[in-house]
Amino acid sequence: MQGQIPKSAIVSHPHFRNSLRLMASGRRQYPFHLIEPKWQQHWDQHQSFRAFNPGDTVPEGHPFGLRHQLSGQAARAESLPPKFYILDMFPYPSGAGLHVGHPEGYTATDILARYRRARGFNVLHPMGWDSFGLPAEQYAVKTGQHPRVTTEANIANFTRQIKSLGFSYDWSRELATTDPEYFKWTQWIFLKLYNSCFDPETNRAQPIETLKFPLTCTTEEQRRAYRDSKRLAYVSEAPVNWCPELGTVLANEEVIDGRSEVGGFPVIRKPMRQWMLRITAYAEKLLADLDTIDWSDSLKEMQRNWIGRSEGAEVEFQIAAQTCDGRAGAGTDPLQPEKIRVFTTRPDTLFGATYLVLSPEHKLVGQITTAAQQKAVEDYQRFAAGKSDLERTELAKEKTGVFTGAYALNPVNGGRIPVWLADYVLASYGTGAIMAVPAHDTRDFEFATKFHLPVVQVVQPPDSKTDWQGFTDHGISVNSTGPEISITGLATSEAKRKITDWLAEKGLGQATINYKLRDWLFSRQRYWGEPFPIVWKKDAAGNLSHEALPESALPLLPPSLQDYKPAPGGEPPLARAKDWVSLPDGSVRETNTMPQWAGSCWYYLRYLDARNTDAFVGKESECYWMGTTGGAVASAPRPAGAAGPTPGVDLYVGGTEHAVLHLLYARFWHKVLFDLGQVSTAEPFFKLVNQGLILGEDGQKMSKSRGNVVNPDDILGEYGADAFRLYEMFMGPLQETKPWNTKGVEGVYRFLGRVWRLFVDENSETDFEQAETTAEASDRDSLLALIKLNPTIRDVTPTPAQLKTLHACIKKVTEDLDGMRFNTxxxxxxVFINEAMTWETKPVEALKTFLQLLQPFSPHLAEELWNKLFAAFNLPLADLPYSPWPRFDPAVLIENKIEIPVQVNGKLRDVITVSISATVPQLEALALANEKAKPYYEGKTLKKIIVVPKKLVNIVAV
RNA sequence: GCCGGUGUGGCGAAAUGGCAGACGCACAGGACUUAAAAUCCUGGGACCAUCAAAAGUCGUGUGGGUUCGAGUCCCACCACCGGCACCA
Known part of the structure; x- marks a missing residue:
């Protein structure tokens, strides 16, 4: 039919392009289209990859039970093999479906899960859905379709795609954050946070009932207010990041350069009543415990930077008395001049402080501003408040500010220094005020230059050629002598210590540690999130106070709505459901919902015991899978090479985009749960690896607008899951960013074809192909049964050369899997297959072993060939995924002849073959006798001969 | 600006301080075929030279250094990628 159409006509006709592409790639290398569904069904039906908890009964005949002698028994923690918990970051099930980037990490973890199973571990390898999220809600706003409907359809599609890749997940533990049975416990954990406070003395979270009230709290209202101010989940009225486009507030972490991380919309600051989580109480632990976990340096560094610990001192400045007369603020006692506290990391530069700067929002501004400056100050405050975060960062180059008219007294020398207002000082960091040392701080220097403020040197750079102006490093203090204290001549670190001690002694300040980390803004004005289990009550005076729902009220389901848009007046969508909001006793429900991060903060714990209806996780399961069975609580740093199971998740793989959001939040929740005795480890994820980004074929980031997105479904259809998995791993090291290249898939696909042809009989393949086209055989299994084993495979003892090839492969694959070097x-x-293709007789033992090595990478093909091999040779059936991992025999690899390079002055001149046992003098003699090397040193003086046995000989001559 | 990472053929990449470029892609030549596809075999860093081959020289971002020997270790710099960015 097509043969009559000129080829050029076909090519130019878009309709034929696809069929041409199929023609170009030719016939299938092997029938993966039959093999892959066959084994996926087999694994599903046999629950092959179900992981067993302590207390579970291992079904009779389950391969795990057969391998570990647990068939039909109730497993106990002690009788189960060592655990290995290998976790993927669960995906948000988007409408777009899987992306080739997703399966990269999933393939790596699946290979390791299968490898560990073969090594005899009890492997926990689960998958689930981070299914709350904005897209489903936006779709609901547009169409009125309930987000649950959208979400379920997307989950179904993701499940289909993920299952088609043959991953060995334990699907019996599947979870979705949108499932009420799941978010019941998300809400439960929120109540734990709500009902806890951080005790600075014990340095841990404790139930709120243990809170000690100060003596000043006498009335019930005061006690309530005090209690509410100490909860780990609390209400704040502070300015928040409001994104008008998204109609919600965002956490600091979700705002990048003044725009929303999702969508890139402008974000403005707006005071609103919001729920906050007190993550700052854990700043120190979150920082310190990074040293106990095996994460990449770059990731740890990102978390350290985000937490942003800095040591310094708070210093108190008196407002100079004269200014009190003319000040604007009324009703305060003029005899009690105000004090301003500043935070500095460089108390040693105190003598160089030539002015103070308050943030425009600082609460003392009104009180200290003089009448003359009042208007200018108020104008400036308005100007600063009107700036969006975006403008604040974009206009960062040019400093702005205004003088308040007030003066402060420098505590070390009594100097009168002006107090300014400027928005380069942030209200939310430190005390919201700074002492400006323009000589030794870049920002202060810029400001002082612009407003003609004095610059006084107080630090001498160690290198006398360095200009002291703008010198911000450590040096020697100069010009730093006052009536009571002198630090002149001291090195910076010593000067800091001395002056801090003096300030403390005088009651003028103290050493302080500040963190960049802010409390976590935890509420969102959205529909598709977990409702807060909180109600608001009004007292007789009309004051609102919040109260937690009892645990028995969980899960608190969101109401059904017709319209998912924010309610009129900017209220969250939940406020539309009047019946749901108002309760019979006159109280009202909280209408904010939790952010998407809430569900992902603890999902790795739910997997441990996913169907537990009595607890978020059972104690025994938690201890077993987190590696603390036996009561050993892993709160202390784990010494290198410590025995026993790893505390926490053994391996967590995911993208870097979660470096400071998810990973910091989850660590925080975990630490609270640890303090409250709910989990047994101080850290959730012991080892973490970030997979690199996969770029499009053009080397650009994959995106719909660039049109370079590769859909896994297309690749699977043409090359099969095994080839796809293999290619994703063969591209390069897991952690690197690398471009996709479909031609590369063809390469590994050809390799699988060679494996196939090594095992099967060519003639039977022809029969199979004919049967397939004429449908002589009716079903998949009888079609596949037509394929016979290659007659050159025999039950013979491998030759030494064959054994060497095999064991070199076992060694390399084993070591590379341990080091996560999948590509090599x-x-x-x-290399093994290229070699084995040349064998005239193929020993069945060697090929069996090879399939065990291949199984983690390309499990479908390996299973098919393994079972064919066993049937043909009448071997007692063994389940491939649970067959013990091959061991390599180093004795087999030993050569008696090896090639040794001969160098002259480090340059290669020849390669000689010598006995493995050649001694140093023998090697020396052989090298000197070498004719090719001779010309390069003849006529020169032999200085020495370097001989590294089994490595090389180097003749050094001058 | 600060922090972290990466620089190796036409491309993806590989190399406990010891033969640079394994393995794969793309390419070229050959075998099989009426022809093609598929498959199998062979070749290949660059330069110089040549009918051809051998031999030779240079080669891991740049410049120095350590060493008998450096892609690998040290110092300085350049480029690209990622993160943070008025955090006092």
Whole structure:
């Protein structure tokens, strides 16, 4: 039919392009289209990858039970093999479906899960859905379709795609954050946070009932207010990041350069009543415990920077008395001049402080401003308040500010210094006020230059050639002598210590540690999130106070709505459901919902015991999978090479985009749960690896607008899941960013074809192909049964050379899997196959072992061939995924002849073959006798001969 | 600006301080075929030279250093990627 159409006509016709592409790639290398569904069904039906908890009964005949002698028994923590918890960051099930980036990490973890199973571990490898999220809600706003409907359809599609890749997940533990049975416990954990406070003395969270009230709290209202101010989940009226476009507030972490991380919309600051989580109480632990976990340096560094610990001192400045007369603020006692506290990391530069700067929002501004400056100050405050975050960062180059008219007294020398207002000082950091040392701080220097403020040197750079102006490093203090204290001549660190001690002694300040980390803004004005289990009550005076729902009221379901838009007046969508909001006793429900991060903060714990209806996780399961069975609580740093199971998740793989959001939040929740005795480890994720980004074929980031997105479904259809998995790993190291190249898939696909042809009989393949086209055989299994084993495979003892090839491969694959070097493991298997293709007789033992190595990477093909092999040779059936991992025999790899390079002055001149046992003098003699090397040193003086046995000989001559 | 990472053929990449470029892609030549596809075999860093080959020289971002020997270790710099960015 097509043969009559000129080829050029076909090519130019878009309708034929697809069929041409199929023609170009030719016939299938092997029938993956039959093999892959076959084994996926088999694993599903047999629950092959179900992980067993302590207390579970291992079904009779389950391969895990057969391997570990647990068939039909109730497993106990002590009788189960060591655990290995290998976790993927669960995806948000978007409408767009899977992306080739998702399966990269999933393939890596699946390979390791399968490898660990073969190594005899009890492997926990689960998958679930981070299914709350904005897209489903935006779709609901547009169409009125309930987000749950959208979400379920997306989950179904993601499940189909993920299952088609043959991953060995334990689907019996599948979870979705939108499932009421799941978010019941998310709300439960919120109540734990709500009902806890952080005790600075014990340095841990405790139930709120243990809170000690100060003596000043006498009335019930005062006690309530005090209690509410100490909760780990509290209400704040502070300015928040409001994104008008998204109609919600955002956490600091979700705002990038003044725009929303999702969508890139402008964000403005707006005071609103919001729920906050007191993550700052954990700043120190979150920082310190980074040293106990095995994460990449870059990731740890990102978290350290985000937490932003800085040591310094708070210093108190008196407002100079004269200014009190003319000040604007009324009703305060003029005999009690105000004090301003500043935070500085450089108390040693105190003598160089030539002015103070308050943030425009500082609460003392009104009181200290003089009448003459009042208007200018108020104008400036308005100007600063009107700036969005975006403008504040974009206009950062040019400093702005205004003089308040007030003066402060420098405590070390009594100097009168002006007090200014400027928005380069942030209200939310430190005390919201600074002492400006223009000589030794870049920002202060810029400001002082612009407003002609004095610059006084107080630090001498160690290198006398360095200009002291703008010198911000450590040096020697100069010009730093006052009536009571002198630090002149001291090195910076010593000067800091001395002056801080003096300030403390005088009651003028103290050493302080500040963090960049802010409390976590935890409420969102959205529909599709967990409702807060909180109601608001009004007392007789009309004051609102919040109260937690009892645990028995969980899960608190969101109401059903017709319209998902924010309610009129900017209220969250939940406020539309009047019946739901108003309760019979006159109280009203909280209408904010939790952010998407809430569900992902603890999902790794739910997997441990996903169907538990009595607890968020059962104690025994938690201890077993988190590696603390036996009561050993892993709060202390784990010494290198410590025995026993890893505390926490053994391996967590996901993208870097979660470096400071999810990973910091989850660590925080985990630490609270640890303090409250709910979990047994101080850290959730012991080892964490970030997979690199996969770029499009054009080397650009994949995106719909660039049109370079690769859909896994297309690749699977053409090359199969095994080839897809193999390619994703063969591209390069897991952590690197690398471009996709479909031609590369063809390469690994050809490799799998070679594996297939090594095992099967060519003639039977022809029969199979004919049967397939004429449908002689009716079903998949009888079609596949037509494929016979290659007759050159025999039950014979491998030759030493064959054994060497095999064991070199076992060694390389094993070591590379331990080091997560998947790409080189695959190339080792390619080397083996290239070699084995040349064998005239193929020993069945060697091929069996090879399939065990291949199984983690390309499990479907390996299973099919394994079972064919066993049937053909009448071997007692063994389940491939649970067959013990091959061991390599170093004795087999020993050569008696090896090639040794001969160098002259470090340059290669020849390669000689010598006995493995050649001694140093023998090697020396052989090298000197070498004719090719001779010309390069003849006529020169032999200085020495370097001989590294089994490595090389180097003749050094001058 | 600060912090972290990466620089190796046409491309993805590989190399406990010891033969740079394994393995794969793309390419070229050959075998099989009426022809193609598929498959199998062979080749290949650059330069110089040549009918051809051998031999030679240079080569891991740049410049120095350590070493018998450096892609690998040290110092300085350049480029790209990622993160943070008025945090006092």
């Amino acid at each position: 493991a695959i190339s080792a298997m390619m």
